[in-house]
Structures are given as C-alpha cells and as structure tokens.
Amino acid sequence: xxxxxxxxxxxxxxxxxxxxxxxxxxxxxxxxxxxxxxxxxxxxxxxxxxxxxxxxxxxxxxxxxxxxxxxxxxxxxxxxxxxxxxxxxxxxxxxxxxxxxxxxxxxxxxxxxxxxxxxxxxxxxxxxxxxxxxxxxxxxxxxxxxxxxxxxxxxxxxxxxxxxxxxxxxxxxxxxxxxxxxxxxxxxxxxxxxxxxxxxxxxxxxxxxxxxxxxxxxxxxxxxxxxxxxxxxxxxxxxxxxxxxxxxxx
Numbered sequence: 001x002x003x004x005x006x007x008x009x010x011x012x013x014x015x016x017x018x019x020x021x022x023x024x025x026x027x028x029x030x031x032x033x034x035x036x037x038x039x040x041x042x043x044x045x046x047x048x049x050x051x052x053x054x055x056x057x058x059x060x061x062x063x064x065x066x067x068x069x070x071x072x073x074x075x076x077x078x079x080x081x082x083x084x085x086x087x088x089x090x091x092x093x094x095x096x097x098x099x100x101x102x103x104x105x106x107x108x109x110x111x112x113x114x115x116x117x118x119x120x121x122x123x124x125x126x127x128x129x130x131x132x133x134x135x136x137x138x139x140x141x142x143x144x145x146x147x148x149x150x151x152x153x154x155x156x157x158x159x160x161x162x163x164x165x166x167x168x169x170x171x172x173x174x175x176x177x178x179x180x181x182x183x184x185x186x187x188x189x190x191x192x193x194x195x196x197x198x199x200x201x202x203x204x205x206x207x208x209x210x211x212x213x214x215x216x217x218x219x220x221x222x223x224x225x226x227x228x229x230x231x232x233x234x235x236x237x238x239x240x241x242x243x244x245x246x247x248x249x250x
Contacts, residue, residue: 006230008033010137011086013079015069015126016096018043020192021144023050024218025093025225026062030054032226036062037082039096041069069096069122070114079129089133091229094123094166095144099194103155111158119162124169127183135180140229143170144221145187145239147247167239174237182236184228189243190215211245 012029016022018040027050030036036054040047047064054062063085067078083089098118102111123143134141148156149163167185174183190206193215198206207213224242228235241247 006033009035010090011035011037011082011088012091012093012229013037013039013065013082013089013130014093014095015039015122016041017093018047018050018064021188021218021221022093022095024222025095026050026054028219028222028226029091029229030057030061032230034091035060035086037085038062038064039069039078040064040066041096069126070117072121072125075122075126076129079126079133083133088137089130090137090139092127092130092134092139092141093144093225093229094126094141096122097144099156099159101155102158104157107158115158116162116165119159120165120169123166127173127177131177131181135177138180140182140184141173141177142225142228143183143185145170145185147187147189147241147243149187149239150247170239171237178236182228182232184232184235184237185239186221186224186228187239187241187243187247188216188221189241189246191218191221191242209246210243211248214244216242216244 012034014022014026017026017038026036026038038047038051051062051064065078065081067074096118098114127141143166145167146163148160149167152160170183170185177183220242224240
C-alpha cells in the first residue's frame with residue numbers, strides 16, 4: 001500500500017476541528033483517505049460547512065460531533081458516538097484549546113479550570129476513553145502542544161503550564177501505551193495570529209524572533225500531523241516544533 005492511501009478507511013477524531021488549525025488538519029487527513037470525525041463545541045455552522053464540503057468529495061467520509069470537552073463524564077459518550085459511525089477509531093488528534101492571557105493578580109479558578117481543562121485534562125481523559133479502540137487498531141494519538149510549553153509567554157501564567165503539562169502527558173502516554181499506540185505531539189509557533197491580537201508592532205516583534213523570518217500557515221501543522229499518523233511508524237514520544245526555528249531561542 002502506498003503512503004498516499006495508508007489512511008483509507010481509517011477513522012480520525014479531531015477535537016476543535018471546525019475552524020483554524022483543526023479544520024486544516026481535518027482537510028489534510030481527509031485528502032489522504034481518512035474518514036474524519038469533526039468535533040466542535042460552539043462552532044456548529046463552521047463544522048456543518050466543513051462536513052458538507054468533505055462529504056461532497058467522498059460520501060459519508062465526515063461527520064460532526066458536538067461535545068464540551070471540559071465535561072469529562074461526557075467523553076466516553078463522544079468516543080462511543082464516533083465508533084458507532086464507522087465501527088472503529090484509529091487516530092485521535094487533541095487539538096481543541098482555550099487560549100487567553102491570565103496576568104498574575106487577575107487569575108481566577110474559572111480561568112484555571114478552563115485552561116487546564118481544555119489543554120491538559122480533556123486530552124488525558126479523551127485518550128483514556130479512546131484507548132481500547134486505539135489499541136485494537138494499533139492506532140496513534142497526536143497532541144497539539146505549543147512552543148510556549150517550553151518558554152513562557154508573558155501574562156499567560158496558566159496557559160503555559162497547561163501546555164507544558166500536555167507535553168509531559170504526550171511523553172508519558174507514549175511510554176504507557178506502547179507498543180500498541182504511538183503518541184506524539186506537534187508544537188506550533190506563529191501559525192495563525194490570535195483573533196484579538198497582537199497589533200502590527202507585536203507581530204513585527206514576533207517575526208523578528210523567527211529565524212525563517214515569517215509566520216507559518218495551518219497546512220504546515222496539518223502536514224506534520226499527517227507525517228506522524230501515516231508515515232512515522234517508528235516514532236513515538238516525540239514533540240515536533242513547527243515554528244520556523246523560533247524555539248531555538250528568543
């Protein structure tokens with residue numbers, strides 16, 4: 001079987017897949033033959049549009065699944081619904097994430113619960129719920145981490161530790177779930193600017209920190225995810241920075 005169709009018939013669940021990087025991952029894996037379960041929480045219209053577009057290319061190859069990942073009690077049900085769709089689950093992409101500043105002195109428990117919940121707790125409990133199906137499929141998990149898991153972003157005092165925890169969770173699961181399940185991560189750098197900033201001066205400051213001198217695009221992340229789930233059969237426990245070299249140091 002050529003690398004181009006290794007994903008044919010396989011089922012991938014991508015959290016937060018209705019828009020931005022998640023939608024790019026969904027589109028890229030679908031193009032490589034996978035059946036794509038598009039998870040969303042509030043982006044119903046975007047999820048429906050993406051699913052409609054993917055199904056127009058290949059019938060019954062995409063479906064949308066709504067869930068609040070912070071409600072960990074609901075995660076086994078989400079996995080069950082996805083498995084019921086095509087009777088298997090081969091790949092889990094933990095992409096959904098909350099991201100916003102939490103300056104010291106203004107942090108609340110609600111901030112902690114949301115940022116830790118979406119970035120660390122949900123990936124753990126979703127992986128645990130998916131584990132029997134992934135073991136059966138000898139499947140794989142990819143966690144979308146962040147270059148700021150290594151170097152802190154000012155005033156993101158909860159987000160950074162949450163992503164650092166996700167990086168360690170990636171390595172821990174890789175050790176604990178081997179040899180049946182491979183677990184890896186992708187750490188994006190400046191791929192898409194946050195919808196509420198930074199301003200032009202802030203963007204220029206960040207771009208000066210990137211050896212390649214430019215921002216990336218969502219397909220850079222999607223292509224790396226495709227490599228990890230399709231081609232990297234002897235890779236587990238690794239976190240690949242897709243950041244134009246920014247994590248070398250800034």
